[in-house]
Amino acid sequence: QDSPNNLRHEVDARSGNLARSQAPLQLEPLRLAIDQRLLLAQAVARAKWNARAVIEDLPREALVIHAAVEQGAALGLPGDWIDAVFRAQIEASKTVQRELFAQWRAQQVDRFDDAPDLARTVRPELDRLTAQILRSMRDNQTALRDPAGKADVARALGVLEARTLSPAAVEQALAPF
Template identity: 50%
Template structure:
């Protein structure tokens, strides 16, 4: 499939997601009061999706390093440390369990990308990386983004109210097209967002 065809397909998939979530949100519009003004909620969704996308694209570099060094994609010790650090550095009063759930989604989405890249390189070895990238700056950036994502999703009055899912879907569609994300990264992006609107 051509790049243009892939982008059209991605846009269609995300459009369907947007339509479904918007319908679900509309169906609950009379069930309670909004937690934030529409402008604040939309701005919050933009911030969160952008942060998540920024973190997700770094999974490519992590995958290249793991491939070259023959490291496992799953790293329970590091993952546990990341979750603990996120809970420890969360804003005062933030529910620790929610922070861990949100960060866990980021980790699993990153692994979705890594597994897809590994599968592609295994199927076509000539495309596989041969040089181990320096992950020091990447790890630091991932840690910073993880903390920002956790803070943004637990900040009172920003996300989680009526319209959250619709805002999230709308912003996601735009980010996917603007950044030219492929199908794998689009699926992982939606996966990473799954707990954003929950409370």
């Protein structure tokens, strides 16, 4: 109740910084969804490794972006913003996958016993995360698009479990924010 966060907002309110006190950042759902999407790249990579498939699937990428832009429009989100955010998530996912493939090639991994089904299991989960990312973008649209709030947003989103997997991928995923 008296968390540093609440105290900070009280101080802001008393000093007349109402805009800020009325709109505390609620970026935890967005942070989690971005993190989960990146972590899922491990499952994607395993499925592709077992199938001897290539990492990049441009028709699927176009579908992901198209669906996100359409769903985002229904939530009142601008298409160019959605486009940039999802292109970044896709590039980040491919970075994780490429790094894993490089490791597995070096270790001469043959096949995994426990690779998930990409189309039936993993992609539906990615689609669910797309919806979650869009909802939290809608819920925090003002804060996320305010250039003055960049540092706060970066702090709120910055700690991702996926960083242990690939710091480079995390940088890519967070770049549009």
